[in-house]
Amino acid sequence: MSRPRLYVGTRNASSWAMRAWLALKASGYDFDEELVDIRRPQRFRNLAVIGEFSPPAAVPVLDTGRTVIYDSNAIMEFANDSCDGRLLPRDIEARAHARSLIAWQHAGLSSLCHRISFESAFYPLKRPLTDAEQDDCNRLFQCYEATLDRYGDAYLFGDISLADFMHAPTVVRLARHSLDTLAWPRTEAWMRLLLAHPLVSEWLAEADRLPHIWYDDYLVDPRDPATLLTAGPGG
Numbered sequence: 001m002s003r004p005r006l007y008v009g010t011r012n013a014s015s016w017a018m019r020a021w022l023a024l025k026a027s028g029y030d031f032d033e034e035l036v037d038i039r040r041p042q043r044f045r046n047l048a049v050i051g052e053f054s055p056p057a058a059v060p061v062l063d064t065g066r067t068v069i070y071d072s073n074a075i076m077e078f079a080n081d082s083c084d085g086r087l088l089p090r091d092i093e094a095r096a097h098a099r100s101l102i103a104w105q106h107a108g109l110s111s112l113c114h115r116i117s118f119e120s121a122f123y124p125l126k127r128p129l130t131d132a133e134q135d136d137c138n139r140l141f142q143c144y145e146a147t148l149d150r151y152g153d154a155y156l157f158g159d160i161s162l163a164d165f166m167h168a169p170t171v172v173r174l175a176r177h178s179l180d181t182l183a184w185p186r187t188e189a190w191m192r193l194l195l196a197h198p199l200v201s202e203w204l205a206e207a208d209r210l211p212h213i214w215y216d217d218y219l220v221d222p223r224d225p226a227t228l229l230t231a232g233p234g235g
């Protein structure tokens with residue numbers, strides 16, 4: 001049987017792969033890693049190769065040698081199963097709550113902050129966020145704060161869990177756009193802790209060394225598409 005292999009995208013583009021990679025590493029599961037360059041123009045050719053063994057033709061994919069697991073959340077659940085459930089809360093109610101946060105993120109977070117792309121977290125120049133985006137973020141911060149109030153000691157549910165890993169790329173996106181978190185002190189402390197986690201730091205250090213992937217519409221003002229927003233304080 002061949003060794004387990006995780007196919008991941010480039011570190012500054014592949015937020016779904018980051019989640020799966022974090023969970024597998026934290027579980028202690030042993031795997032080889034294969035980088036799939038999902039930047040254009042090679043993106044389509046490379047994803048077609050993935051499509052030969054994985055129906056969605058996307059990354060991440062984990063090939064255990066016996067099973068192809070082709071979704072980040074399924075890989076994260078597998079990571080948790082492979083370490084006796086250590087990456088989800090033991091308590092059934094807390095576990096359901098954690099899974100709600102995980103499912104919300106996996107389903108797109110109701111499109112909150114969708115114009116703050118993962119790629120833009122690594123840009124040297126950051127645009128100021130619109131009021132609507134700050135309101136979106138506040139909604140999210142309120143949710144994090146309430147979760148941390150109820151269960152959190154350090155991480156969302158006390159010990160680090162799949163919920164923290166699932167939200168890690170969002171934390172990267174928001175933290176790097178210098179959002180105001182003063183009203184959410186527990187959230188601010190949790191974001192700092194998560195960003196300083198050795199596995200998160202390892203991923204980000206590699207992402208920061210890569211050439212940027214620019215999206216043409218990053219600086220376009222959504223209220224007035226003819227106007228370009230200028231760099232904000234994080235820029």
Ligand SMILES: N[C@@H](CCC(=O)N[C@@H](CS)C(=O)NCC(=O)O)C(=O)O
Binds near residue numbers: 015060070
């Ligand atoms: N629901 C999938 C989403 C995976 C996904 O969208 N991956 C991106 C890279 S982060 C990709 O490979 N996209 C290929 C495409 O859209 O053609 C998961 O959670 O694994």
